[in-house]
Amino acid sequence: MSRPRALASVGVVGVIVGLAAGGVGTSAVWALLALAMLLAGLAEVGSG
């Protein structure tokens, strides 16, 4: 995994864990999850 991607992943996971642990709410965690799914889908840019 490249350094920028690793840092981005740490950031996303950190925010998810922080929100969940801080009790901010399920909807906030799900919003980030939706963003992660968007990135996962767009990562198929090499496909066609």
Added chain:
Amino acid sequence: MVGTIAPLVKEVRQTKGRLGTAQVVGLHFLSSLAGGFALFAALRLVRMGAAWLAPGLVDASDHAAAVVVAVLALGLFVAATLRWRLPMRDRQVPIEWRFYHGPARASVEYGFVLGAGLFTRINSAALYLAPVAALLAPSDWLAAPPIMIFAAARAGIVVTRSLAVVEAPPAKTAERIQWQSAARLRFVALQLIAVTAVGAAGITSLLLGAGRW
């Protein structure tokens, strides 16, 4: 997954039959959404069954859903960092479908399988979160977006790339190299626009819907 939708687009452009490019890519996109929805519906049925058999367990999972998803995300990050091999069906869509089934049917079949996401090679560890989230989400409105967004994003980028590849100059030419660097920039721009749009929509919906979900 290379060489599945782009050849179908190329085929309908060359034959100039009843079926057009828009139909092929449109069918692929819609069937991808259908594949995502089928997975979502199947997982919610499993949850309904679990709620009927063990209502206490489902109530408890509702309260812990966010924490479970967060912990799983952390585990997947560690697994991806350490390059652990995660369970998956390490196959791509059958290439013979486009030879035997024709452009329209093959486009629908490829879209459905790729939209469901779990039945081909998994390139992003984050995808494992989608079925877990669909099972644990307290409401259908929360359960659907992760899977459906993945299906739409995957189909969208595949369709965009397929349309671009068909227009590409012949391989191993100077024009091809120029085209590739320009196309790479366009795809990065497209990804940034999509991420920004969804991020903004997510923040807006969070602000407007805070406390209602």
